[in-house]
Amino acid sequence: MEFLTQTRWSPYAVGIGIGILSWLSFLISRHPIACSTTFAKTSGMIERLFRGNKVAEKPYYQKISLVVDWQYMLVVGIVIGSFISALLSGDFQWQWVSPIWDASFGSGVIPRIALALIGGVCIGFGARWADGCTSGHGISGTLQLAVSSWISVLCFFIGGILAAHVIYRVIG
Amino acid sequence: MDVQKQNRAPLLQGLAFGLVFGFLLQKGGATKYDVIIGQLLLSDFTIVKIMLSAVVTGMIGIYAMKSLGWVTLSPKSGSAGMNIIGGLIFGVGFALLGYCPGTIAGAIGNGYLDALVGGLAGILIGSGIFAALYPRLSQGILKKGYFGDLTLPRMFKVGDWVVVIPVALCILLLLFLLEQAGL
Numbered sequence: 587m588e589f590l591t592q593t594r595w596s597p598y599a600v601g602i603g604i605g606i607l608s609w610l611s612f613l614i615s616r617h618p619i620a621c622s623t624t625f626a627k628t629s630g631m632i633e634r635l636f637r638g639n640k641v642a643e644k645p646y647y648q649k650i651s652l653v654v655d656w657q658y659m660l661v662v663g664i665v666i667g668s669f670i671s672a673l674l675s676g677d678f679q680w681q682w683v684s685p686i687w688d689a690s691f692g693s694g695v696i697p698r699i700a701l702a703l704i705g706g707v708c709i710g711f712g713a714r715w716a717d718g719c720t721s722g723h724g725i726s727g728t729l730q731l732a733v734s735s736w737i738s739v740l741c742f743f744i745g746g747i748l749a750a751h752v753i754y755r756v757i758g
Numbered sequence: 759m760d761v762q763k764q765n766r767a768p769l770l771q772g773l774a775f776g777l778v779f780g781f782l783l784q785k786g787g788a789t790k791y792d793v794i795i796g797q798l799l800l801s802d803f804t805i806v807k808i809m810l811s812a813v814v815t816g817m818i819g820i821y822a823m824k825s826l827g828w829v830t831l832s833p834k835s836g837s838a839g840m841n842i843i844g845g846l847i848f849g850v851g852f853a854l855l856g857y858c859p860g861t862i863a864g865a866i867g868n869g870y871l872d873a874l875v876g877g878l879a880g881i882l883i884g885s886g887i888f889a890a891l892y893p894r895l896s897q898g899i900l901k902k903g904y905f906g907d908l909t910l911p912r913m914f915k916v917g918d919w920v921v922v923i924p925v926a927l928c929i930l931l932l933l934f935l936l937e938q939a940g941l
Binding site for chain 2: 595602607609611614616621628632633646660672701708712713717721726729731735737745746747748754
């Protein structure tokens with residue numbers, strides 16, 4: 587059981603594990619692994635807390651339905667599963683700023699949070715626009731050979747690689 | 759309208775799958791800003807290795823199960839307007855935030871506060887903005903170049919395995935080349 591407390595596994599082992607997990611999720615739950623819809627639901631649910639049930643009647647929220655479902659619990663599970671894994675290997679740590687960011691932009695929390703916030707807005711917005719993220723399109727969609735997913739993943743990485751180079755090679 | 763009583767089983771299954779997925783992501787290093795940004799800066803290929811390994815494994819297994827009649831596919835519908843523009847916006851966010859929706863959940867579990875405080879709020883806000891704009895977007899840009907739930911085999915009008923096998927071989931070749939290049 588020593589492998590459970592290892593800090594890092596081979597990316598191939600992890601990838602194969604995720605692939606096998608996909609087989610099971612199709613077979614047992616009839617759901618592909620996907621994450622971004624859960625955040626859209628949560629956004630709607632929070633808005634509904636403040637502005638009442640009419641929020642649930644917005645066309646988009648009718649489409650995705652503001653209920654806790656399989657995918658919602660998947661994302662909850664990811665948080666817990668990651669926590670357990672980090673705990674087992676001693677890798678859990680509260681951290682505001684990572685080493686790579688620190689090396690270019692310093693340890694200031696506010697700039698990091700500001701950019702994380704803007705980035706998060708783009709991720710939330712872009713994932714809904716593309717109707718999927720790196721799990722839904724990037725893994726589940728591409729393995730099904732969905733054209734929508736292959737295009738999306740290509741653009742995720744083109745956009746991401748260009749933007750990362752601007753941030754770290756031009757600005758940083 | 760009566761609210762249907764939630765059948766517990768799907769919720770518990772989702773949780774179980776999430777636990778394993780989160781565990782795997784964390785062990786893979788995918789919950790870390792440095793690993794994800796390292797990939798986008800093309801200096802750390804952990805993320806691509808994980809994703810390609812998952813895709814080749816998943817693709818072969820799921821298409822095999824499809825051939826056996828055990829599962830049906832659920833490819834997402836798409837359009838040029840949706841997938842190209844949405845993909846690029848997502849990509850920019852990916853570089854700014856350093857996490858994606860799945861890995862941000864994992865990052866939160868790993869203790870990374872930039873994910874919990876900045877990133878999570880951002881994703882919720884961004885999703886909410888989309889929901890607000892959806893009625894207009896869905897009638898316009900999101901429909902441009904619509905191609906539906908097309909899959910590559912159907913697009914090329916060939917049998918599944920005519921695409922699956924070459925794709926699998928290409929992925930394996932790519933992984934081999936990455937290893938050879940020391941990346």
